[in-house]
Amino acid sequence: MAHVSDLIAKDIDTYLQQHEHKSLLRFITCGSVDDGKSTLIGRLLFESKMLFEDQLAAVEADSRKFGTQGDDIDFALLVDGLAAEREQGITIDVAYRFFSTDKRKFIVADTPGHEQYTRNMVTGASTADAAILMVDARKGILTQTRRHSYLVSMLGTRHVIVAINKMDLVDYQQLTYEQIVADYRRFAADLGMKDVIFIPLSAFKGDNIVEPSTRMPWYKGPTLMQVLEQAEIDDDHSTQLPFRLPVQWVNRPHLDFRGYCGMVTSGRIKPGDRVRVQPSGKESTVAAVVTMDGELSEALAGQSVTLTLTEELDISRGDVISSVTGPAEIADQFECTLVWMHDSPLLPGRPYLLKIGTRTLTASVTEIKHQVNINTLDKQPAKSLELNAIGLCNLSLDRAIAFDPYADNRDMGSFILIDRFSNNTVGAGLINFALRRANNIHQQPLDVNKAARAQLKLQKGCVLWFTGLSGAGKSAIANAVEKRLFSMGQHTYLLDGDNVRHGLNKDLGFTDVDRVENIRRIAEVSKLMVDAGLIVLTAFISPFRAERDMARTLVESDEFIEIFVDTPLDVAEQRDVKGLYRKARKGELKNFTGLDSPYEAPQNPDLRIDTTHMNIDSAADLIIDLLKTRKVVCA
Structure with missing residues (x-):
């Protein structure tokens, strides 16, 4: 037996x-x-x-x-x-x-x-x-x-x-x-x-x-x-490509060992090979290729390994270790092909999370060049992408990354877009190439900085972002606050939703796409004004949380104060100072926030003002007190 x-x-x-x-x-x-x-x-x-x-x-x-x-x-x-x-x-x-x-x-x-x-x-x-x-x-x-x-x-x-x-x-x-x-x-x-x-x-x-x-x-x-x-099989093809290892984890079990863990997505690596860490560009030599079963003489595409280097470098999750002789490209703006995978449409300018390899960062589509008609393969103009649509887009990231065009390396050139609030995957994309502007535009160092400008004005630059329904009282309260600050000798500027549509944003309508672009421009202008040391007040409906969150991320965390002018829809409609609700009810005004276009109320505003129980002067007093508490202005 x-x-x-x-x-x-x-x-x-x-x-x-x-x-x-x-x-x-x-x-x-x-x-x-x-x-x-x-x-x-x-x-x-x-x-x-x-x-x-x-x-x-x-x-x-x-x-x-x-x-x-x-x-x-x-x-x-x-x-x-x-x-x-x-x-x-x-x-x-x-x-x-x-x-x-x-x-x-x-x-x-x-x-x-x-x-x-x-x-x-x-x-x-x-x-x-x-x-x-x-x-x-x-x-x-x-x-x-x-x-x-x-x-x-x-x-x-x-x-x-x-x-x-x-x-x-x-x-x-x-x-x-x-x-x-x-x-x-x-x-x-x-x-x-x-x-x-x-x-x-x-x-x-x-x-x-x-x-x-x-x-x-x-x-x-x-x-x-x-x-x-x-x-x-593609694995055979991947081995012939230049070496790439997106770092998934830095392994530091004790002071005598520092290893960089990840899967070899392409190429091969062995001790003694010279490598480049991207996007930093620092170089070193591979000391050992380690696995749970011991050290390897060589690792190939598809294998999960830990690399140790002869020099200690500043490497973290999301970095890419590449071959010195065939490094990846570095850029923060791309042309990409995008498949939209969510019921809510893609809106250019809206910030999304982008996950590529082991790195997650913020990205937005800056332009939809065209949408593809699947039946005819014709290229059609589009301002947004609906569910299952395929478009050729320009994409901008908040920092440079290491990448390869998708046609050269599928793992290094593909990404997904994730909604920042729901965490749902909303799109999948393929990088075609880096935009030329990504390599030609550089940050110019300046001797006079934000801190110096603010010190000269004896204040701290910040954004007071007023949001709420039409008729809530945003402009009236913001105007009262600016008058108080002006009388105190502070340096301010008020950006009002109606006023900027006579100049900076006169080309924009009131579709969701245009609303997103409207707020994106105002957020960028606000950032420049904060850099100038000003206290900038913005009075916009700004109906979407994603764009308000984007505006917050453009400045330092203590330089953005979100003020929710919380007025119920029926109260705002009763006021109807500009007659906009009456037009919207008659069908003369489309995409009106609160009626046929949504308003996403702030979940955790820095300050909530209920105008059904507080008048304009009391609201202005409350805001001035907050600015003094946060040391934006002197008490």
């Missing part, structure tokens, strides 16, 4: 070792709704013998339950795990599945076909080596086929397989297959897609999945599994 157990254990060890050293291919299935993506994956799991008997029995029972006829099995039920998917017959979430053959391991992402879940498809495609674009032989090339093809092309997926599915429902006609191939080739040529493989198949019946179909003798090409087993 012991001898038999030893043999079994040896066989298991041998199998595990063989399995461990197989290459891994990541691929996605995508296309329009009901093209058969989930069925295909279920068939691959079945054909690769990755199903247990109880799983097979369960799916056979479910197939009967959901109306499959005869002995056929609905393999989509293996993948569509969400109840809503089973009931509707569509895929909502991205479902990841693992299977293997004698030659290779696979991770497949079953991505949604419906347009509203395009963002899920981008998620699945972002790490894929190959893409299987499903086409229903009865329907041909559809809008979503074009959309997913564009995304696959944009993301640089190296292997594209067009699986013309459901050939069993068109009697395996060669003419149908050839017509779809011709249609797709014309579209693919406009995208620059050249090496596309076409396979006629039936995921439901198993034709051309693993074995060549006897029902399509006219097709002489490879089966789907043959293509997947022979496709080149």
Whole structure:
């Protein structure tokens, strides 16, 4: 018995070792709704013998339950795990599945076909080596086929397989297959897609999945599994690129060890190699490449390691360690391709969090050059990007980063945008190149600084940011405060929402996009005035928290005072000094804050003034007292 157990254990060890050293291919299935993506994956799991008997029995029972006829099995039920998917017959979430053959391991992402879940498809495609674009032989090339093809092309997926599915429902006609191939080739040529493989198949019946179909003798090409087993993997390509390691963590267990941990995203590294830390530009030599299993003579792309250097440098999370001979680029402004993934539109000028590699920083889109029409590939003008829209944009960061263009290095050139308040991922982008202005514009050192200007005026420069609904009393209170400060001999300037629209912002309307730009300009002007040592008062509705938060971040934390003039909508509307509410109620004034455009009240203002219980003079007294307490002015 012991001898038999030893043999079994040896066989298991041998199998595990063989399995461990197989290459891994990541691929996605995508296309329009009901093209058969989930069925295909279920068939691959079945054909690769990755199903247990109880799983097979369960799916056979479910197939009967959901109306499959005869002995056929609905393999989509293996993948569509969400109840809503089973009931509707569509895929909502991205479902990841693992299977293997004698030659290779696979991770497949079953991505949604419906347009509203395009963002899920981008998620699945972002790490894929190959893409299987499903086409229903009865329907041909559809809008979503074009959309997913564009995304696959944009993301640089190296292997594209067009699986013309459901050939069993068109009697395996060669003419149908050839017509779809011709249609797709014309579209693919406009995208620059050249090496596309076409396979006629039936995921439901198993034709051309693993074995060549006897029902399509006219097709002489490879089966789907043959293509997947022979496709080149991106990891092999990444090893040939210049070395990059985004620092994830600085390991300092004791005073005698300082290591820089992260995954090698490209290239290779070994002790003795010269490296450059970016964006600082400092250089050193690799002393050791360390892992949990000990030191390595060399590390390759895809390996997580800790590097020690011969010199102690100031390196932190988010920095990139690069090869000296092929360093990354450094910039803070880029042209990028952006896929918008949120129900709320992208608004140029609005600050978002940007995560690239291991670094998170603040970014905003400064310009949308155009939006792409997926059906025609035409470039269309756009002021904002809606859900699932794809645009070519200029992007500005609050500091310089190390990067490579996405076309050269997917890991170093891709990023996501995150909403600052909800923490939701709202966009995914690819860096095309650094803008020339990023390298040509430098900060000019000046001898007279902010502190000197403020000292001359015997005050501290700051922003009093008044916010509230139209008619709340912002301008009246700000005007009263400035009069008090002027009489005290302080140096001030009042920026009023109506007044600046006669000059600086006269080109802006009242759409959300224009409101964001309106506040961005005022925030930048306020920053300059604070630098001049002034006490600047701004009286703007400024309806969105994101823009008020952006204005706060432009100056020092103690130089920004948010004053919420809190007046209920019904009270503000009763006042209606300018008659704007009456116009808005009649439909003569669109996008009016509080009625058909939202107002996001401050959650933690520095000062809240309730004008239903406080008059203008009392409010001004309260603000002056706050300025004295904060030592903005002398008591």
